[in-house]
Amino acid sequence: MAVDTPSQSVVKAAGDSVARGRSRGTGKPRRAAKKRSLSTHWYAWAMVAPVTVVIAVIIGYPLVRGVYLSLTNANERNVARSIGVNEIPATYEFVGLDNYADAITGSQFLATLGWTILWTVSCVAITFVLGLSLANVLNRRIAGRSVYRMLLILPWAVPGFVSVFAWRFLYNQDNGLLNQILAGGGIDAVPWLNDPTWAKFSVILVNVWLGIPFMMVALLGGLQSIPGELYEAAEMDGANAWQRFRHITMPGLSSVSTTVILLSTIWTFNMFPVIFLLTRGGPGEATQILVTQAYKFSFEISPRDFAQSSTWGVLILVLLMIFAAIYQRVLRKQGEVW
DSSP states (O other): OOOOOOHHHHHHHHHHHHHHHHHSSSSHHHHHHHHHHHHSHHHHHHHHHHHHHIIIIIIIIIHHHHHHHBBOOTTTSSSSSTTTTTEEEOOOOTTTHHHHHHHHHHHHHHHHHHHHHHHHHHHHHHHHHHHHHHHHHHTSSTTHHHHHHHHHHHHHHHHHHHHHHHHHTTTTTTTTTHHHHHHHHHHOOOOOSSSHHHHHHHHHHHHHHHHHHHHHHHHHHHHHOHHHHHHHHHHHOOOOOOHHIIIIIITTHHHHHHHHHHHHHHHHHHHHHHHHHHHTSSTTTTOOHHHHHHHHHTTTSSSOOHHHHHHHHHHHHHHHHHHHHHHHHHHHHHHHHH
16 A cells, blocks of 8 residues: 655645645635736727727628628618608618528529639639749849849739729730730730620639739748748758649748738738629629629619618628638648648
């Protein structure tokens, strides 16, 4: 039979005492800790409070309002409005999940969702590959590297709507620079924005051009954080360029890549300016993505359908939240395997 030494007895007694103290009242220490934190860091809470209020007003209220309208049949004719001095009250009704059922089962939503996914995947994949390639080039010691960096960041520095209007001029079928260059080579004019297939190609090209600078700068920062000693050791061990890229560069960029792909996917999924300013969803509905279609419901059709627009907006939010959750879960599993 084992006998505890005096030191072991003291340790066990102390542990039992602590356990009894915790079991008697776990709530009191927590409340006391919260009070100490509040009294010690009150200034931090005071500084954060205005920002929290502003975010709640700017983001929280419209979000809650949008969810509420998506559960009604609100449109331009039955919402509260003023005509002269007369105030007309709202007459729209609560319809529950009918709008969601109509949207999900309708062919318009599914067709628009399909093109939105294709548009997002294409833009993010091409932007990531080109951004990574340019980041690798600029990470090396080459002549004029600073000039190249400045030129490649230029699309990011120019306001987005200015860039889109410039591309719209280039795409002009009759007088655009691109078709003039093709005409000089004896090639017929291309209907860049008037043909559904060419219009999809055109909007993807513009969005990739706008997205490369962000991707390149973020990945370049990640590349510069990888120790050069790893490449030197791998080269001494006989690893070729592809092996160094696969086993050093890509694992070293995993955290940065995760962030930029997630952000780029969310931004591209909701990239309203490129689609709206370049094609307005045309020709027909060929380039209409979910967010531009939601805008169309609220501002371009008659009567304006606020309920349907809100429904599509909520569905966009849900889809992005599902994607973010699945994406993080997959990456977490991969991290456990590695």
